Amino acid sequence: MSMLERITISHAPAATVLIRIVVGTVFLSEGIQKFIFPDEVGAGRFAKIPIANAETVAPLIGGIEAVCGILILAGLFTRFAAIPLIAIMLTAIFTTKIPILLGSEFLGFSLRKVSYYGIWGFLHESRTDLAMLFGSLFLLIVGAGRISIDNILSRARQIDEPENKS
Numbered sequence: 001m002s003m004l005e006r007i008t009i010s011h012a013p014a015a016t017v018l019i020r021i022v023v024g025t026v027f028l029s030e031g032i033q034k035f036i037f038p039d040e041v042g043a044g045r046f047a048k049i050p051i052a053n054a055e056t057v058a059p060l061i062g063g064i065e066a067v068c069g070i071l072i073l074a075g076l077f078t079r080f081a082a083i084p085l086i087a088i089m090l091t092a093i094f095t096t097k098i099p100i101l102l103g104s105e106f107l108g109f110s111l112r113k114v115s116y117y118g119i120w121g122f123l124h125e126s127r128t129d130l131a132m133l134f135g136s137l138f139l140l141i142v143g144a145g146r147i148s149i150d151n152i153l154s155r156a157r158q159i160d161e162p163e164n165k166s
Contacts, residue, residue: 008150022135024069029069032062034058035062042058061088065085069085077150096112103121
């Protein structure tokens with residue numbers, strides 16, 4: 001099985017499209033907003049965390065989120081698109097939510113003001129991050145599902161390839 005086949009093949013049900021819609025829409029929206037509202041969610045926010053080279057990193061992350069969000073919505077190279085999104089969510093949790101869990105700055109990452117700290121503050125503040133992380137992990141594992149461009153590509157390759165008669 002080729003690498004392309006491993007990326008596109010999926011036996012997941014058609015309902016997988018619902019997870020793709022949620023994950024893809026959230027990442028596309030967040031990616032676009034990093035450009036529209038740079039002070040609030042883009043470079044300005046990254047600088048407050050602090051993330052080094054925020055003015056370079058924020059647009060890069062915004063672009064990755066937008067492009068991968070579109071790929072996931074379309075169901076095109078879904079597994080491949082999920083990988084950078086998983087890395088982004090792990091980084092977001094590590095840099096912004098772990099300080100809330102601990103109630104203090106963590107490895108140089110700032111603690112922002114929230115209503116409460118500890119496990120309940122962490123769970124409340126990270127609910128979207130965790131949902132996007134696990135939604136992306138789900139798509140990495142099962143693929144795009146039946147209603148996707150990946151499925152169309154996978155079926156087209158099966159038709160084009162002669163059957164192996166061994």
